[in-house]
Amino acid sequence: MESRCENCIIRQFNSLRAMSKEELKHVSDSKITKTIKKGEPLFEEGDKLNGVYCVRNGISKLSKLSANGKDQIVKLATKGEVLGQRSVIAEESTNLSAIAVQDMEVCFIPKESITNTLQKNPNFTLEVLRHMAHDLKEADDVIVNISQKTVKQRIAEAFLYLKNNFGEDEDGFLALTLSREDISNVVGTATESAIRIISEFKKKGLIHTSGKKIGIKDERKLMEMVEGF
Amino acid sequence: MESRCENCIIRQFNSLRAMSKEELKHVSDSKITKTIKKGEPLFEEGDKLNGVYCVRNGISKLSKLSANGKDQIVKLATKGEVLGQRSVIAEESTNLSAIAVQDMEVCFIPKESITNTLQKNPNFTLEVLRHMAHDLKEADDVIVNISQKTVKQRIAEAFLYLKNNFGEDEDGFLALTLSREDISNVVGTATESAIRIISEFKKKGLIHTSGKKIGIKDERKLMEMVEGF
DNA sequence: GGGATTCTATGACAATTGTCAGGTTTGGGG
DNA sequence: CCCCAAACCTGACAATTGTCATAGAATCCC
Numbered sequence: 001m002e003s004r005c006e007n008c009i010i011r012q013f014n015s016l017r018a019m020s021k022e023e024l025k026h027v028s029d030s031k032i033t034k035t036i037k038k039g040e041p042l043f044e045e046g047d048k049l050n051g052v053y054c055v056r057n058g059i060s061k062l063s064k065l066s067a068n069g070k071d072q073i074v075k076l077a078t079k080g081e082v083l084g085q086r087s088v089i090a091e092e093s094t095n096l097s098a099i100a101v102q103d104m105e106v107c108f109i110p111k112e113s114i115t116n117t118l119q120k121n122p123n124f125t126l127e128v129l130r131h132m133a134h135d136l137k138e139a140d141d142v143i144v145n146i147s148q149k150t151v152k153q154r155i156a157e158a159f160l161y162l163k164n165n166f167g168e169d170e171d172g173f174l175a176l177t178l179s180r181e182d183i184s185n186v187v188g189t190a191t192e193s194a195i196r197i198i199s200e201f202k203k204k205g206l207i208h209t210s211g212k213k214i215g216i217k218d219e220r221k222l223m224e225m226v227e228g229f
Numbered sequence: 230m231e232s233r234c235e236n237c238i239i240r241q242f243n244s245l246r247a248m249s250k251e252e253l254k255h256v257s258d259s260k261i262t263k264t265i266k267k268g269e270p271l272f273e274e275g276d277k278l279n280g281v282y283c284v285r286n287g288i289s290k291l292s293k294l295s296a297n298g299k300d301q302i303v304k305l306a307t308k309g310e311v312l313g314q315r316s317v318i319a320e321e322s323t324n325l326s327a328i329a330v331q332d333m334e335v336c337f338i339p340k341e342s343i344t345n346t347l348q349k350n351p352n353f354t355l356e357v358l359r360h361m362a363h364d365l366k367e368a369d370d371v372i373v374n375i376s377q378k379t380v381k382q383r384i385a386e387a388f389l390y391l392k393n394n395f396g397e398d399e400d401g402f403l404a405l406t407l408s409r410e411d412i413s414n415v416v417g418t419a420t421e422s423a424i425r426i427i428s429e430f431k432k433k434g435l436i437h438t439s440g441k442k443i444g445i446k447d448e449r450k451l452m453e454m455v456e457g458f
Numbered sequence: 459g460g461g462a463t464t465c466t467a468t469g470a471c472a473a474t475t476g477t478c479a480g481g482t483t484t485g486g487g488g
Numbered sequence: 489c490c491c492c493a494a495a496c497c498t499g500a501c502a503a504t505t506g507t508c509a510t511a512g513a514a515t516c517c518c
Contacts, residue, residue: 064373066378072372072373072376072377086366089355089358089359090359095366119352122347122350128358129358129361133314137315144293144295144303146372147301147416149297180467188376190506211514212514409496410496419475419476420496422476440484441496
């Protein structure tokens, strides 16, 4: 019924491509395909994960609750990404929640398949390591951005990021529609501040909106704003 | 003349402990011990690293320059930590600068020793992976802290962090003395703001100072402040 | 299709933080 | 020991951002 990992194209984008045929077969036999509706969690902060989730479709936000009760979104994960790896590797409960911002289709892969392969296949381990190195670099960039740029700059940057990573629909709106609250949680500000700045951008002709959908109108100016003009 | 890696205690604290005897021997034969004076760089943002640095002594700040000309300190690395790993593994130029905040003694290990071992010894790769998973988690925490806490809270937290990680001297001052500018670059704020808050903490009896040295007087209140009271 | 609920929007205000412009202190080198 | 540069400190002010209150718009569900 469900397709086999061996034939899954998604695999090309993540570390599973470094698995051998037999390893993939084992993964395929033990995996469980799940459907997650928008707003539902894949897992929540503090959970002990018994495996990882390979995203086949849809988008998930990875967030962490702060002491003052606000979520900070640390990353948006899409097709091809593997979630929960960090937790399984470090053998710790997860430090992030993963919640679908669009309907998702994911494959749950029990951790045994992963840890076994980690111990036996250096290529796979190295591949996972490379991905994590990349994630770490991105996290460093986020730290610098969030602490050194103004809210306005960060929101402009977020829109450009959304366009570059998730594209636009046929009407020129960002394909990934986030609530204003999610936007504010990405850039780390109050929801009202985010809304205010979105209104300002709209007045200035940088973006256009329709309901909660947002479209980029003047990419150049947004880029200049990110750079600090 | 210099001690051999095989006998180095430092190794116990990092991923090198997962190397085999022969691998260690190779590392030991190819390593170069260097002395770095306070203020001098180990490497700078954008450099292509030909190896990694194993810290034997002293402390280094890892920072990234932002568009507005300010450094953001992302991590303070001390005895036992291996610097430059991320860059060597991802085969990218480094995204961070490493500058000594105290005189340092480090061992430079050419990247061949590392990459060879990564390809052959899954235990080593896994060990490196675990360390990187840990770093990634810490980076996530930094993101949440920096975006959801006030400058005051972050400075309080920084002092507690310095105490817990680097200890105090015989007079009760933090063993790691950072300049006010470095402190402001750790928490991501303007130097003047940091100074002002340090003065305030002093007036309130939370800390005491002598020159640029800072000592913690009321740890409990600092902790409460971090939690948001 | 209507009512409840959630999301978006805006104003008014306060608090936080940054900037500029000075002084003062400190510490290292001659 | 003294001088100079760097680091530290403070005040005044402006800009940014958060908070609270309120109202309209959209959406969901029965």
